[in-house]
Amino acid sequence: MSVEDTVLHIADVHKSFGGLHALSDIDLSVQKGTTHAIIGPNGAGKSTLLNVCIGRLIPDRGAVVFDGKELTGKSPHEINQAGVARVFQTPEIFTDLTVMDNVIVPILSKKDGSYKFNPMQNLAHRKDARDQAMELIEDVGLHPDDHAGSLSRGDKRRLELAMCLSQHPKLLLLDEPTAGMSRHDTNSTIELLKKIKERGMTKVVIEHDMHVVFSLADKISVLAEGKIIAEGTPEEVKANPVVQEAYLGG
Amino acid sequence: MKQPKINRRDVLKGGAALGLAGAAPMFFTRNAYAASYLNDPGNAATVTLGFNVPQTGAYADEGADELRAYELAVQHINGEGDGGMLNTMQPSALKGNGILGKKVEYVTGDTQTKSDAARASAKRMIEKDGAVMITGGSSSGVAIAVQGLCQEAGVIFMAGLTHSNDTTGKDKRRNGFRHFFNGYMSGQALGPVLEKAYGKERNAYHLTADYTWGWTQEASIKASTENIGWKTNNTVKTPVGAGDFSQYITPVLNSGADTLILNHYGKDMINSLTQAVQFGLRDKNVNGNDFVIVVPLYSRLMAQGAGENVKGIFGSTNWHWSLPDEGSQAFVKSFGQAYGFPPSQAAHTCYVQALLYADACERAGTFMPCEVVGALEGHKFDGMGNGPTEYRAEDHQCFKDVLVVKGKENPSSQFDVLEVVEVTPRAQVEYAPDNEFFAGGDLGPCNNGSA
Amino acid sequence: MNIMKSEIGMMVVFTIVILTMPLWLAPIGAGYPDLLQKFAIFGLFAIGYNILFGLTGYLSFGHAAFLGIGSYAAVWSFKLLTMNVLPAILFGVVCSGIFAFCIGYVSLRRSGIYFSILTLAFAQMSYNLAYSVLTPITNGETGLQLTINDPRILDAAVTSATGLPSTTLFGLSMSGYSGFYFCAVVLIIGFFIALRISRSPFGLVLKGIKSNQTRMKYTGFNTRPYMITAFVISGMYAGLAGSLMAVTDPLAGAERMQWTASGEVVLMTILGGAGTLVGPVLGAGLIKYFENIFSAFNDKSLHELFSFLPEILENGVVAIIRPFVGEGWHLMLGLLFMLIIIFLPGGVMKGIDRIKTKFGSKSEKPAEQSE
C-alpha cells in the first residue's frame, strides 16, 4: 500500500465545540478500494469526523485531502461533485417524493452537475436515469412507486444507501447504515455492501454492530473522546488490550 | 364623427375575435352590430346608471352620503317622492317619468378610494350590468382614473366630489363632466378673505395629502396666498389615510410658521386638525401673530367630525345646506325627510350631477354619449343651489359662485357647524381654459363605445 | 384511461375549459369580459407563484411587487413605443425578471420566515417608492395613465377616433372579449410551461429542495442558483400577469403592489392547492369570483334576496349576513380560508381527490399531484 493509493487523508484535524474537544489531532488515511471502519462509544466524535469530511463542519485546524485535492473550505455540493457521498445517521431522504424520484435526484446531480437549467425537458424521457434508478431500487428491494415518507426506518436507510450508490461515488461514507434494521435486513445490507466492494468503491463505515464491522472492514480505527486510540486490521484491533478496555468491554 | 360606421378595423376585430373563440357562439359580438353605442337600452323599459362611491377607506362617510343622494335623485327622476330640485331646476326637460320614458335603475360599486378597485367596479357596472353612465367618487385620483376608463369604454362619467385641478385640467376627457369646484377656485376665493382676516404678513406651512388633489390644491393656495404677500415656510406631503399626523405636526411648532394650511380631506383632515389643536398650535403666538389654521376645502361632514376644533377656521366649500335659495331648500327638505339629517356637499354635487345627466339625455333625445356631451357642453342652468351655473364647453367644468365658510363659534345643532362668510362671485374665480394650473390636457373626441 | 395523466390530454382539457369560460360562467353571473380577464390574469399570477411556493416551498410575501412592475413597464411601453401589446408584455416580463433577480438574490440568503419577511419588506418598499418617491415614473396615487400626447414613436401615424388609442394586437382591440381571449391564450401557454417545468428534471430538483434541502446539498446540488431561477421565473409570471392587466386596462396603480395583493396570491394558491397544477388557477378563479359576487351585495339586494322570509326573520338574516358581504367581503374570504385550512389542508384539489377516491373511481393516483 503506497501513498498514491490513499483516497482520503485526514491530516491533524481538530474540532471543538466551546470547551468540548470533539476531535483532537485526528490523523487518518483510507486506502483505495478498502472498507475502513470507525468504531467507538457514543459521543466519541465519529459523526463529527464525517461532518468535517463532507463540508458540514469546518475544522479548527488541519485539512481533509481527498483524491489529492484539499476539501477543507469547499462547499458541500462541490465535495459531493468531487465524488464523496454520505449516508447519514438519521436518514436524509425526500419524504415527499416517491422512491423512484428519490433515486433519480442524485443520478441527475451526477449526470447534469450541480446546476442545470432544463425546464422543458421531460423527465419521463430521461430513460438513462430511470433505468439506472430502477436497477438500484431492485437491488435494495424497494418498490419505485412507494411514497418515501411512508417507508419503515430500515427501508429509509436502504433507500438512502441506494441514493448514494446511484452516484457511483469514489468514496462512500456510511454513518451506522444498519442501525434500526432487523437481523435479516442487516445481513442483506452486508451482502449489498460486499457486492459494492467488489466493484472497488472505497468506504468509511461507522458501526456499533461488531458483526457488521468484522464482516466488512479491512481496517478499523477506534475513536474515543475525540482521539484515535487504536488502529489496525480487525484481528489486531480485537487483540488490542486498550480497545478491549475502552470499548469492547473486555 | 358622431355617425358610427363599420370600418375595416371593426370587421377585422370581429373576425379575429370569432377566430379566437373557435366554437364559442356569437352572442358576445351582438352589440358591435345591433347597437350604435355601448349599452344602448334600446326598447327596454328601464335604463341603468352606475353609482361608484367609496364605501370603505378614508372617504367612506362622503361615499355613504353620495349614495343616499343618488337614491334620492333616482326617486325624483322616476317621479317618486316630492321631486326635490326637479321643481326648481331651470331650464328642465325632466318629466318625472324616468329618462326618455324609461324607468331609472341603478347599480352600485365600492371604489375603496383606490384607482384599481374603482376601475374594476366601474367596469363591472358597464360590462355586466349594462350601465350607460357612471357617476360618483370622493377622491380626485379615483375620479381621474374612472374618467379615463369611461372615456375608453365609451360611457358618460359625471364626476362626484373631486376638487383637483387636473380633473378638468391636464386629465380632462370629452366623456367626463365635473360640477364640483376645484383647488384653483378655492384659492381665488380664499385669498381676499384671508388677507382681510389675517393681513399680509404671514408665514404659511402646508401639510398636503400626497396625491393629485393635494398637489394641485397646495399649488393653487400657495399661489393665491403668495399673491397677497404671504411667505411659504414649507410644504410637506403626507400619505392618504395616515391616521396619525403627529410626526408631521411636531416640526411645525419650531418652523417659525404662524399659519398651518391643511390640504387634507375626509378623515385625514379630521385627524390632522384635531392633532394640530391638541399640540397647542392655536394657542401659540409667532412673530407677533396668533397662530391660525386654514382648511381650504371644507365639508360639513368633516367639520362635524372635528367638533370643537373647527371653530373660527376658514375654508371654502361647494355648497352648504343652510343656503337660503329655493333649490337648496327643496333638496335639504327631501333629503331630510328621507334620512333625518341634512345632506353634505358631496351629496349635493352627486344629486345635481344625476339630474343634469338625466336632463341632458332628455334634451338630446337619446342616451348616446356623444349626443349627451353635446347637450351638456355650454349648458346654462339655475335653481340647483349654486345660482346661475355654466358647464363650460372647453373643459367640462361648471362655473358658479364659491362659498367661503368659517367654523361656527356657537352652533345651534350638531349639523350647524359652518357659517357662510362670503359668496365669491363666479367672475372672481373664473380662469381661462389654458390657465397654467390647467394646461397640458386635451378633451379629445367623444367616444360612443362599442361592444 | 386516465386522460389527465398524459400531457396532451391535460392540455386539451385545460384549453377547452378555459376558452369556453364565457359560456359556462354566464349562468352564474361571471360571463362578462372584465371578470373573465381577471380569471385568466390572476390564474397566470397564481400559476407562476406556485412555481416558487408549490415546488420549492419558499413562501414569498412580495410577489405583488412584480405584478406592479409588469404593469408599469407595460404602460410605459404603451406611452413611449406603441399600443401593440406584444412589446408591452415583453417589456413587462423582462423588467419584472430583472427586479425578481435583484430581490431574489438578496432575499434567498435566508430561508423560512426570514425569507418571507425579506420579500415582504422589499414589496412594501417598492409600493412606497411607487406611491410617492417615484411619482415622476409612476404618477403616484393617481396611477400611470395614457394621454393623447404620449410620443408612441412606433405608431405615430395612427390616430384613434376615441381620442385615446386603445391597446391592440396588430389592430385587434384588447378590450372586452378579444382581450379575454388574448389573456386566455397566454394563460394556456403559461400553464403549458408550468406543466413542463413541473415534470422536468429542473422541477424535480425544486421539489427536492422543498422536501429536504440538506440532502440536496450533500447530493451535489448548488441549491441557491436553483432557488434564484425559480424565484425569477415566478417573478416573470407575475410581471406577465401585471402587463396583461395593463393590456386589458392601460393603467398602473401603486395599490397593485400593496401587501394585500401579495397576500391574495398566497391565498389563491393555498386555497386551490399548492403544488398542484390546476389548483392555483382554480383558487384564483374562486377568489375573484367571490370577490365579485359578495362585494356587490348591499342592503337592498340582500333584502330582495331574503324577501321570501317573514319580515322579522328577513331582517335577522340580513343583519347576520351583512357584515360578511359588500365592503366586508374580506371577512367572508377569511372565513372561507380558515375552513379550507382546517378541513382541507391540501386545498380544493385535495378535496376533489378525496371525493374521487371515496366514490370508487379507480384512478389509482391523484390526477395531477406534484408527483
Ligand SMILES: Nc1ncnc2c1ncn2[C@@H]1O[C@H](COP(=O)(O)OP(=O)(O)OP(=O)(O)O)[C@@H](O)[C@H]1O
Ligand atoms: N454541532 C455540534 N455542536 C455542539 N456539539 C456537538 C455538535 N456536533 C456534535 N457535538 C458533540 O460532539 C461530541 C461528538 O459527537 P458525535 O455526534 O460526533 O458523536 P458520535 O461518535 O457520532 O456518537 P454516536 O455514536 O452517538 O453517534 C458529542 O459530545 C456531541 O454532543
Ligand SMILES: [Mg+2]
Ligand atoms: Mg454519530
